[in-house]
Amino acid sequence: MYDLELKDVELHxxxxxxxxxxxxGVRSGELLALIGPNGAGKTSIxxxxxxxxRPSGQIHFLGTSLIGKKPSAIAxxxxxxxxxxxxxxxxxxxxxxxxxxxxxxxxxxxxxxWFRLPSARREEAExxxxxxxxxxxxxxxxxxxxxxxxLPFGIQKIIGFGRALVAEPKVLLMDEPSAGLTQEERExxxxxxxxxxxxxxxxxxxxxxxxxxxxxxxxxxHVLDYGRSIGDGPPDEVLDNPExxxxxxxxxxxxxxxxxxxAPREExxxxx
Amino acid sequence: xxxxxxxxxxMTPATTRRKRLxxxxxxxxxxxxxxxxLPTSATPFHLDIASQIFIAGxxxxxxxxxxxxxxxxxxxxxxxxxxxAFTTGxxxxxxxxxxxxxxxxxxxxxxxxxxxxxxxSLRLRGIYLAMSTLALHxxxxxxxxxxxxxxxxxxxxxxxxPVVFGFEIYDGYAWYYVLLALVAGTYWxxxxxxxxxxxxxxxxxxxxxxxxxxxxxxVANYKLLxxxxxxxxxxxxxxxxxxxxxxxxxxxxxxxxxxxxIAMIIIGGMGSLPGALLGAVFVTxxxxxxxxxxxAVPYIGLDIxxxxxxxxxxxxxxxxxxxxxxxxxxxxxxxxxxxxxxSPSKREDTx
Numbered sequence: 001m002y003d004l005e006l007k008d009v010e011l012h013x014x015x016x017x018x019x020x021x022x023x024x025g026v027r028s029g030e031l032l033a034l035i036g037p038n039g040a041g042k043t044s045i046x047x048x049x050x051x052x053x054r055p056s057g058q059i060h061f062l063g064t065s066l067i068g069k070k071p072s073a074i075a076x077x078x079x080x081x082x083x084x085x086x087x088x089x090x091x092x093x094x095x096x097x098x099x100x101x102x103x104x105x106x107x108x109x110x111x112x113x114w115f116r117l118p119s120a121r122r123e124e125a126e127x128x129x130x131x132x133x134x135x136x137x138x139x140x141x142x143x144x145x146x147x148x149x150x151l152p153f154g155i156q157k158i159i160g161f162g163r164a165l166v167a168e169p170k171v172l173l174m175d176e177p178s179a180g181l182t183q184e185e186r187e188x189x190x191x192x193x194x195x196x197x198x199x200x201x202x203x204x205x206x207x208x209x210x211x212x213x214x215x216x217x218x219x220x221x222h223v224l225d226y227g228r229s230i231g232d233g234p235p236d237e238v239l240d241n242p243e244x245x246x247x248x249x250x251x252x253x254x255x256x257x258x259x260x261x262x263a264p265r266e267e268x269x270x271x272x
Numbered sequence: 273x274x275x276x277x278x279x280x281x282x283m284t285p286a287t288t289r290r291k292r293l294x295x296x297x298x299x300x301x302x303x304x305x306x307x308x309x310l311p312t313s314a315t316p317f318h319l320d321i322a323s324q325i326f327i328a329g330x331x332x333x334x335x336x337x338x339x340x341x342x343x344x345x346x347x348x349x350x351x352x353x354x355x356x357a358f359t360t361g362x363x364x365x366x367x368x369x370x371x372x373x374x375x376x377x378x379x380x381x382x383x384x385x386x387x388x389x390x391x392x393s394l395r396l397r398g399i400y401l402a403m404s405t406l407a408l409h410x411x412x413x414x415x416x417x418x419x420x421x422x423x424x425x426x427x428x429x430x431x432x433x434p435v436v437f438g439f440e441i442y443d444g445y446a447w448y449y450v451l452l453a454l455v456a457g458t459y460w461x462x463x464x465x466x467x468x469x470x471x472x473x474x475x476x477x478x479x480x481x482x483x484x485x486x487x488x489x490x491v492a493n494y495k496l497l498x499x500x501x502x503x504x505x506x507x508x509x510x511x512x513x514x515x516x517x518x519x520x521x522x523x524x525x526x527x528x529x530x531x532x533x534i535a536m537i538i539i540g541g542m543g544s545l546p547g548a549l550l551g552a553v554f555v556t557x558x559x560x561x562x563x564x565x566x567x568a569v570p571y572i573g574l575d576i577x578x579x580x581x582x583x584x585x586x587x588x589x590x591x592x593x594x595x596x597x598x599x600x601x602x603x604x605x606x607x608x609x610x611x612x613x614x615s616p617s618k619r620e621d622t623x
Contacts, residue, residue, distance in 0.1 A: 050486050075488035087483035089475050091543060100476045104488040106469040110497075113468035114461045120468065167488070 003028045003203045004049070004079075004171050009057035011044055011227075018044045019055060020227040026171070026203035031193070033214045033235075034207045036224035037247070042207045043084065045224075046173045049205075050074055050081055061171060076104045080169030084176050086160040090149030094140055094159045097148055098131045101167040131166055138162045138192060154181040158189065165196060172196070172204045178213060186210060190217055215239065223247070304456075311448050319444035321556065326451035327513050329552040330458045332536040334505035336548035337462055340537050341471065342498035343478030344393050345402045349533045351409035352382050352503050354525035356510030358416045361429035361520035371434045375511055382507020383500045385412070390499025394492050409527060416522045428521030431514055447516060454512065455549070458505060463545055465501075474498055528584070535587055539594050541601030550602040558590070559583040 002025025011019040019041045026032045034042050047053040051071035059066040066074055080101075088097050105127060112120040135141045138158055148156055161177050174193070178186045194217045197204055208214050214221060214235060221238040223231035225247040231238045238244055311319060331353060338344050356378035363369040363377055385408065392404040420426055433442040441450055465471050473494045476484035485491045514520045532555055540551025562582045598604055 052482060052486065070490070071482075071485040072488050072490045075486055081486060083483060083486075087480050089479040091479070092472075092475055096472065096475075100472045100484075100489075101487050103469060103473060103476075108469060110465075110470065113465055113470055116464040116468075120464075124468065163487070 002026060003062055004205070005058075005060045006045070006049070007058040007060075009045070009048055009055045009059060011041075011048060011053055011055040018227050019048070021057070022224070022227070022229050024222050024229065024232065026205055028203050029197065029201040031197050031204045031206060031217060031219045033218035033221045034205060034224065035209070035211075035214060035221055039226075040224040041227040042224055043175055044227075046081060046175055046205070046207070049173060050079060075167070078168075078170030079173065080164040080167045080171065081173035082157075082160045082164045082175055082177055084179065086153070086156040088148045088156055088159055088163070091147060093145050093147055094151075094162075095128075095131055095135065095144040097159055098134060098163050098166045099127070101163045102127045102130065103167075105168070130168075134162050134166050139188075154185045157181060158185070158192075161189070161192065169200075170202055172200075172202060174204065174206045174208075176207050176209065178208060178210050186213060189213075193217060211239070307452055308449075311445055316444045319448050321560065323444070323447045323451050323516060325553050325556045326448075326455040327509055327516060328533075328536065328556050329455040329549045330509035330512065331506050331533055332540065332548040332552040333455075333458050333462050333545060334502040334509070335533045336537045336540070336543075336545060337466070337474070337505075338498050338502040339534075340543040340548070341466060341478065342474035342495065344390075344495060344498060345398060346405040347402045347527070347530050347534075348389055348405035348408035349506055350525045350527060350529035351405075351412040352385060352506040353510030353513060353529070354409075354412045354416055354522065355381050355385050356507030356512075357514035357520045357525070358412075358419065358429075359507070360511040360514050361431060362419060364431055365423070365425070365429050371436065371515070375508065378507045378511035379504040382510075383504035385507070386499040386501075386503020387496060389503075390496045393495050393499065406527075409525075409530060413522050413525060416520075416525075420522065428519050428523070431518050431520065433518065434515050441515075451512065451516075459545060459549065462505075466545065470494070470497065532587070535591050538591055539601050541603030542599070544601070544603040546606075547601050547603035550606070554602065555587075558586055562586050 005023075005025040007023050009019050009022045010017075022041070022045065024032070024034075024045075034045065036042055044053060048055045049059055049066065051066065051069050051074040054068070057067075061077060061079065064077070066077075066079075069077075089100065092100070106123060108117075108120040108123050111117075132141070132144075135144050138161070140155075140159060140162060143151065143155065148159055151159070157177060157180055161174070164172055164174070177193070178189055181189060190213050193204070193206070197217075206214075206218065208218075218235055220233065221231070221235050222229065223238060223241075223244050230247055231241050231244045233241075310322070314322070331349065335346065335349050338346055359378040359381040360374040363374045367373075369377075389405055389408040393401055396404055420428060423429075433440050435441070436450075439446070441447060466474075473484065473489045476487060476489050477491045477494055481491050510525075513524070517524070536551030536555045537548055538551070539554050540549070541547030559579065563579050566579060566582060594601060600607075
């Protein structure tokens with residue numbers, strides 16, 4: 001039984017079919033990689049789950065339908081996500097950015113906040129401790145006081161990942177968390193994703209172009225092409241599937257070629 | 273910053289904060305002592321300017337929260353102040369109500385108007401939102417004018433000095449301390465709010481509404497909340513203005529007043545509460561400075577029209593200069609100065 005399940009999800013933008021009867025599911029403690037060429041509809045699936053798009057079909061989380069719910073309500077149910085471009089609040093520092101994600105855990109009333117009553121102060125301190133723990137875990141503590149707008153993109157992406165964790169999600173959607181990261185940062189990220197999976201035991205859905213990372217830590221892969229599902233199964237099986245190879249691996253080789261060009265420049269050595 | 277020494281686990285955040293606060297506290301206590309002692313060597317003219325600054329400061333704090341923090345542009349600030357002033361004036365004139373009725377009623381009236389005129393913000397952004405708040409301004413001014421006409425008070429409504437616990441707030445010293453306490457209280461409350469869930473939600477929706485919503489912030493509710501709270505405060509400052517002037521008239525609440533408040537938050541530094549206060553000081557002083565300058569320069573005929581048109585021109589020039597050369601306003605200048613004198617390790621960027 002899947003914790004998070006999509007059934008026959010269809011999404012159209014005008015005459016364009018973005019998602020064509022997509023069905024997939026994730027169990028708790030499972031890391032499902034969502035792969036496919038650019039424009040295959042991967043991010044659209046995330047936007048459907050988090051309520052930013054209104055698809056037809058069914059999306060259920062633990063038996064509750066998510067269709068038609070407001071994004072904030074879906075987030076409040078515990079569906080956390082990261083964004084392709086991090087989407088942090090540039091003026092705030094990393095600590096405050098993470099703190100924003102505690103929004104629905106904080107219960108202080110407006111009056112308690114305005115007068116900063118002891119109850120509100122205590123609550124802030126408790127939740128600040130959670131934020132600091134996550135910063136510490138992601139080795140971000142030394143950067144936590146800097147406005148994030150000035151930090152490198154790779155660091156912003158990791159802060160975005162931390163922000164999703166701070167919310168204590170019951171489902172985690174990660175949209176290309178490794179894009180824009182150096183090889184070293186990718187390895188660290190892979191470690192954190194794996195650790196989060198083991199510690200939290202929640203369903204995790206992961207859009208990724210780095211096939212090495214996917215092969216290394218994903219439990220299962222779901223492949224999309226032109227808004228259609230064309231494969232689903234364990235990494236070794238899916239990556240050998242001829243249809244997947246035909247639709248996707250051409251692009252993968254391109255991506256890897258791109259990585260080969262950039263990696264030596266940054267590292268001076270060929271990537272592992 | 274010093275959280276690296278996490279050996280003491282959960283104790284660290286609290287101790288860090290205490291240390292940082294005590295550093296800030298010194299500066300704040302110094303400022304408060306200075307402000308409390310200031311009247312001892314001030315003329316009534318100085319006290320009047322200070323009181324004007326305090327009233328403007330309350331209004332500027334409200335607009336800073338709405339525009340600088342929550343990102344909602346408003347040209348209705350003058351209209352909201354008029355709403356507060358008229359609520360107070362009408363309640364006093366028609367029912368002889370004291371401040372314990374007029375002030376809360378003004379806050380509520382402002383909050384209700386803010387809620388109604390916040391609704392377009394759910395659909396409109398930027399300049400379009402500004403235009404819709406402009407409607408608020410003209411509506412309130414129209415209603416105020418109608419009241420003045422209907423009640424035969426075509427020159428305005430006169431108010432007696434307010435009485436608090438048997439004390440009549442009349443002379444410059446009393447006003448100075450009352451308004452100082454109120455602007456300090458408003459600042460404190462706004463700052464508390466910004467360091468809480470609500471303030472972070474506002475910052476989040478200002479930066480990116482979609483991302484904020486996906487983080488669980490009910491964007492529509494928090495936008496309206498920003499309008500309600502800041503309109504209540506703006507209306508409150510309008511009521512204080514009415515009491516301070518002993519007089520309410522639509523003439524005082526021009527569109528130029530709204531623009532002056534926008535000038536305050538731009539010149540002070542967008543997104544900074546101390547910036548709102550710095551902006552209030554600066555903008556309140558500009559006309560006096562212009563007048564002084566024109567007196568000093570020979571061959572300029574000094575009458576009210578030339579002074580006020582010179583003030584208008586000065587405002588335009590100042591706003592352009594700040595927007596082009598110092599978008600982070602006086603706060604930005606201040607931070608750079610402090611940054612140059614403070615040792616690098618002591619620099620901390622928490623608002």
